[in-house]
Amino acid sequence: MSTKDFLVRAARKEPVDRVPVWIMRQAGRYMKEYMAIRKNYEFMTLCRTPELAAEISMQPIDVIGMDAGIIFSDILVPVEAMGIKVTFEKDHGPKLHNPITNYDDVVALKIPEPDVDMPFVAESIKLFREKLDDKLPVLGFSGAPWTLAAYMIEGGGSRNYTKIKSLMFNDKKTFDLLMEKTTETVVKHLYAQIKAGTSMVQIFDTWAGCLAYDDYVKYAFPYEKEVITRLKKLTDVPVTLYINGCGNILEKMVETQADVLSIDWMVDLKDAKNRVGKKVALQGNMDPCCLYGSPESVKQKTLETLNKFGKETGYIFNLGHGILPDIPVENVKVMVDTVKNF
């Protein structure tokens, strides 16, 4: 069995030779090779330039040796294509310069055609696939409709998500149209990546874990499910759904028909497996902060995580959230090697 098959086979709960491993944000700031490129370009320029995006995507594969590549991009790429200016300020994360404030703002949003409005995404994937020489699978990704809508209304990172929640509770007409447009955009964006040759895609509804259970069911879940349902009619590549703070909604997430649930580190993996592991594959979920420990403690935490799931298929090793900027690369290598030797 080629290593290339591990990821997709695990996602489909088919037999695999070993647990596959990759890391959310594996191409990024914790690597000196990335920082060397980053210092010369704006963040969004990296996302928009296929040669650079493909080169950055290769870095963790070359240096650390993950089992899958994820295309270097950002969940706000389609948001920008919808007509909202995005920049990344040092130490302050993304800034959306013309956030949504009313119904007319939503009416004015464009539903981007990926080939025309974000052609660099597919081009980056094709270039990355060439560099990988078909030895490893490539993952595509998108923000989920609710999380993208939240960014578009909050205007950037948020502590309490007060603006999106106020809109949800007060202005159904605006919220509904915004969700319709983000949903359409996400489907097109993901399908364009699949057509460019990704073996899997992951949907990040990263912020949906801040919703009360009933509000998740009403305001985020239906759009996750619609995206996945529509993709399943177009393609058979497996779809992963990630939510940070998923412990209260795991069973509901299964109903989206996602093939894989990518779970945060606060959930106990063994518990998650007992709750939903018969129905879906699981991905995760070591606390990224474990990588601040000694190499020995990293190895131990990695083994503890692996042992919680056990040696069945239907499991993809990952962190419970994106890797953090100041984590030592040698610890990441210890983690990845520990998974490969399990």
Next chain:
Amino acid sequence: MSTKDFLVRAARKEPVDRVPVWIMRQAGRYMKEYMAIRKNYEFMTLCRTPELAAEISMQPIDVIGMDAGIIFSDILVPVEAMGIKVTFEKDHGPKLHNPITNYDDVVALKIPEPDVDMPFVAESIKLFREKLDDKLPVLGFSGAPWTLAAYMIEGGGSRNYTKIKSLMFNDKKTFDLLMEKTTETVVKHLYAQIKAGTSMVQIFDTWAGCLAYDDYVKYAFPYEKEVITRLKKLTDVPVTLYINGCGNILEKMVETQADVLSIDWMVDLKDAKNRVGKKVALQGNMDPCCLYGSPESVKQKTLETLNKFGKETGYIFNLGHGILPDIPVENVKVMVDTVKNF
């Protein structure tokens, strides 16, 4: 049955005439009466001045009519008494000016004697009780050992809690001594409040929800349990434990022997009741952001929350987190009145 009894009786799962209601951070920035005082004083000065603290504590009782008063203070009051300078910067939350960086810093920390080092806390409670004329119960509170330790190491608010987690994973000696000292401080601080006449106390391990399950069990839970165990030997006032992000650890929290678990809004209250409601009382858990809706939607969300628990005892209505600064007071009144009429 006097209204004064509702809260403690509900906490003990004894019969009550109706569901009691109070709100975390009920005295604070969303009230114009508070802002009128706040503009003349530093935040910590308000905490340290019994006349002001008692006056502020009364404001929500007078204007909105909660069933309990909570003394106006801050979870960082004992941290300051331990020797760390705390200030509150506008829009940036607390700033700890000499955070813990090594073992010697922890050795230098004082274990404060409440009567000597924080006498204003007990004095505020006594003054507040006089103002209440024994008609309503007074709640005392403290940060839990882990959350206080996290503040002391992070130096303020934190996104990923990388410093406290690094310490936990790398420097057991320093972490253990810090937890020993914060635990001792919390016990003394809470017992001093109880001796001053509080009817209940609440322990805020607000940030402990950021821990992986195993890490919660190892690094936060034992100190919560120790505080509660030691208090139970000294007094029979009920103890409430609050953690933001408690959905994955509810059953474990029961083992602390807390009388009441105060749960965040992401957990479904009905589900929480099914999981632990036979063993402990529950408090919570409406999303504070619901209060941004229309008065009608506030009433509806309040009723939905009430109906999830039903009309048994063992339930205290509250929000799932502290009330936010820009929430309309009239909506808070709608919520409180809806509970009272349930």
